[in-house]
Amino acid sequence: MSSTPRTPLARHRFRGPALVGTALLAAALTACSGGNSAGGGTDAKTPPPAQISVNLTGKDAKAGEPVQVTLAEGRLQEVTVTDSKGGTLDGKISDDGKSWTSERKVAPGTTYKVQAKDDKGRTATADFGTAAPEKVNKVDWKPGDKSTVGIAQPISLVFDHPVKNKAEVEKHLKVTTDNNTEGSWGWMEDYDGKTRVDWRPKEYWKPGTKVTLKADLNGVDSGGSGGWFVRDYETSMTIGKKQVVKVDLDNHRLKLYRDDELVKDIAMSAGTPGGDKASWSGKTVLMAKEGTINMNSETVGLGSSYNKMVDYSMRLTWSGMYAHAAPWNAAYFGNTNHSSGCIGMSDSDAKFVYDQVQIGDPFEVTGKDAKGTQALNNGYGEWNLSYDDWKAKSALNGQQ
Incomplete structure (x- = not known):
């Protein structure tokens, strides 16, 4: 099942020196100078x-x-x-x-x-x-400051206005970790069309890693008509438990692993194969735990298929793919994919998963019943690229 369209989640200019109007x-x-000698004082001279x-x-x-x-x-x-x-x-x-x-x-x-x-x-x-700016550019970032997140969570910045000076902006974005984690920025157009840049590590984060972003953007020009940045930003996060959710579309099972040990094996039903209602495959990232929400098929181009309140909703993509409770689909759990794209479970199983997972946990979806691999900007799709391909999206690639 798919939800309403994307809504925001609980998500200083420099060139080379020149003498200008010197x-x-x-x-x-x-x-001042002066002093006294045995013969008397001397005149002070400025x-x-x-x-x-x-x-x-x-x-x-x-x-x-x-x-x-x-x-x-x-x-x-x-x-x-x-x-x-x-x-x-x-x-x-x-x-x-x-x-x-x-x-x-x-x-x-x-x-x-x-x-x-x-x-x-x-x-x-x-x-x-200095002259006042004609336009100011601002940044919305995820995750929230001082968050504890899962091992797949990227740092994601979305800009109010387009950024053309991507290399200049990227130079002022510094990610530091307490264990020297390797990673890279990558630029893209966000799902809503805005300029976006994410930082992901080479591999999933190590649990317990402390991460800080310092964006010294005050005075940086976005370029084009994007305007100026007029403040700096700083945010931090801590990586929580190592958890991975593996979704097997062909065998209709969802398995939650913690520290590589199986915690729960759940019968589920995913999207109906063969059309728009099929589920996306690939490595996706839990974006938000939204609880009970209204899901309306008309908002995602699926006609009048459904319009209902849905419990234990866990968002996986901007296009409306969730894992959630789907008691109306009980007859298909464990044997048939028969939803409108989401991963449905019983109320009790959905509650268990909802209570256990963290924002930033990876959901690894496999199986031939998928309609394709989740797109890069449809949520956090960067884990579906090799690290070399991801690094190529840095504006500083080859300049670092």
């Missing part, structure tokens, strides 16, 4: 003003540029650039001490203060602001 700032600063230039000036400077501070003479000792939100841009002083360049680039609609100090103890300040 302003020369002369600052007479707090360096040193000549320190001179720095900053490549970004005014109130509408171009976003997506690094900040570059240049000293006319002497050597820079320290430079600090802070924004109106309390953030700081880190950077490096050149080997000759003449300039400092920020590691990150400035975000739109933000004011910045530059403070510089040279090797003679003189300081200088400068202020500038």
Whole structure:
């Protein structure tokens, strides 16, 4: 049985340095000299003003540029650039001490203060602001922060607006784990047509792995008409128990394994073979435990086949493939595939599975009665690609 269409689940710009509108700032600063000798004091003399230039000036400077501070003479000792939100841009002083360049680039609609100090103890300040963005791009990510998930759960980011600068965006997405898990980003068009990028490990996650995503996107340009990112994102997850659900369409059985040991063997009935009502095969991932929901065949192009409330609903695809309770189909459990695409079980068996499984558990569906392999973007279909084919979907493939 299939459900209503996809609904959302409980789911900073930078180019190479350029001198733009350089302003020369002369600052007479707090360096003083003087002293007393046995014969009396000497006249205190103020040193000549320190001179720095900053490549970004005014109130509408171009976003997506690094900040570059240049000293006319002497050597820079320290430079600090802070924004109106309390953030700081880190950077490096050149080997000759003449300039400092920020590691990150400035975000739109933000004011910045530059403070510089040279090797003679003189300081200088400068202020500038960036133009407001015409369009802001935002990110929706899965799973939720601090989630505990199954061994097949990817990190998935869906963007409000199209992303054309995929390589630039991907450079600012960093996944770290406590056990150096190998993995890769892969780009696709999401089921609803939006730009999406997922990160999956080479193999299923090791239970207990701690995973963190830092998306330093504030100031990154999406490219095209996608707009600017104006904030950073950070989220984390922990990998839970090793569980795999294996669905055998030909033998009409669903088996739940934990740590490679069989926990439960259940008689079921899947989609009717030979047409649109057949089930998808392949490695899919449990996306959500939705409980009791209304399922209406008209919303997924199956006419008036059904319209009913369904218990213990576990979503496997955006197109409406679920595992759930289907007591009306009891006569077919264990012997015939006779549903509208979903994996149906008795109330008690469905409740057992529902209570045991975790978001992110893999459901591995095999059998000739399938209508084909689940598509990459129809839920989390990335496990149906080899790791090499998955890595090829990274915008940085060959550049890393």
